[in-house]
Amino acid sequence: MPGHLSFLQANVNHSAAAQDLFLQTVAEWSVDVAVVSEPYYVPSQPHWAGDDEGSVAVVVRPGAGPPLIPRMRGPGYVVAAWGEYAVVGIYFSPNRNLAALEQFLDALGPLIRRLAPLPVIVAGDFNAKSSAWGSPVTDPKGREVEEWALASGLSLLNTGTVQTCVRRTGGSVVDLSFATPAVARRVEGWKVVTEVETLSDHRYIRFEVSPASTSSPASRFRGQSVFPRWAISKLNRELAEEAAIVGRWSFPSSQAMGVDELAGCFGKVLHSVCRTAMPRVWGPPPPRRVVYWWSTELADLRAACNAARRAYCRSRRRRPQDVERDDRLYRVYRAKREILQLAISRAKERAWLELVEGLENDPWGRPRPP
Template identity: 55%
Template sequence: MDHVHRFLQANVNHSARAQDLLVHTMAEWFIDIAIVAEPYFVPPDREDSWAGDVDGSVAIVMRQSAALPPLGMVARGSGYVVVRVNETVVIGVYFSPNRSLAEFERFLGGLEALVHRFESRPVILAGDLNAKCTAWGSPRTDSRGEFLSEWAFATGLCLLNRGSVATCVRWNGESHVDVSFASPSAARRVRGWRVLEGAETLSDHRFVRFELSVSTLLNAPDEDARGEEELPRSAPRSFPRWALKRLNKVLAVEAATVAAWAPR
């Protein structure tokens, strides 16, 4: 029998009012899991429903009345937190726009090892990485966006973003910096990914919402039974560099779309 986990993605800009509204919205919309960039506060006494990284830049929140077991902490570090929700591994990420491309490459290199650790499980990786790429709706691709798209492809993650609605709206323009990826086994179960244009967030970021169909019969082995750990600060990059100038982008997009949306 299949059930649905409802996900919400947000960036609350360290605002108390925006975070309160997020929690209220989760209850009103029956959201099970929220991935929150730049949270205001991660309650230390709510480990069953709140999990944060080591420097307060990203958190994963479970609605208290959700019919789910407590969040299972797997790993955390600077800019990432990993939990287990039933058989699904959820990775929340944030990377500041003020940090260098070299730091971004090292950050993704560490995440790559983490993603490969859970290859036998469905994986959702989402957050605000401050990277721009036409693949997820930006009018242009910057160096960070190019690197992220190459990394995701080489790591075997499928892009969930659909359409061209901006995820961040400021007085000086719009941007598409909130991204969602999934392993192939999870991507085939994702439905209804969308940016919510009309919902109030009290932040300059819009909510992103999607659903994940999950089977109660899927029993993956416990690779994460080893408990919480931190990735190396300068994990080596083992993924290949792709020659994008020789890539047939039309065929690549078609292949990725088929892989992400094909039936089980």
């Protein structure tokens, strides 16, 4: 919906294939902001912000809006500003005890309160259970998180009882979403996505935030293009060469100009060349719905994996339970997952080799489009 911001939560269990699939999902669903727990790695890129241990990261889709600005980080948490929002990514290991959770939350609470008056969204894997967010039981860690959220002025966004982490031996609700009341009132469509393969034992969580007003910074950014765009596929090389020659004739003497003035004149010449040699493209660029290595073959393999997982889950719910049938369907599902993981790895390797080959073959050093 226009002006709405799309959020995604994931836990990829330190799996390279699961993180690759997560990035494709971000592109395919046009996600604006995502929080990923247990990433395989945190790239040194401006649209990623990670904690001190590489256990959680906040990710924004390149070109989706304002720049991502890391504000604070520590072991198991990262705070990043994105336009009018502050996004906090959380990961707390299930191997740590209650005393460690109390210390972790005691340090985190004041940080969240200092973010006011920014709207704050907190998301991640807390590894705590409570009936407040759909677990059948409440454990001591769950009670501690409940009290911490209340003291921090956060509203719970989780709805329903759908498990966020599913293993063959059972499932749990441990991936949580919170927000300050001002933004919680604008959250729409919070849900656990059960029909999509993640290559992880955690499911994706999606929700949207409606704009507070039509003049919010993120909304304004998404509706405009910062730089002029040209239809390079319609480039007339002869006209470009002639325009460049004319621009060189009219270029002022560099002896009487400073570096900034020379750069400005050069920019005007390039703009004139583009305007002469190819038509202008108006409006913001269309969102890129796939990562560079994605293909229809991978989409088909993912669909087959989804179907195998649904068949296995349906079999588990049938009564009386047939253990032999469940085992057979589970083996089929695991085989489909392994095929998808291998195909993703090979697709990335193939795309990289094509990129290198394109750089060597093109005299301008431009890679071939995927």
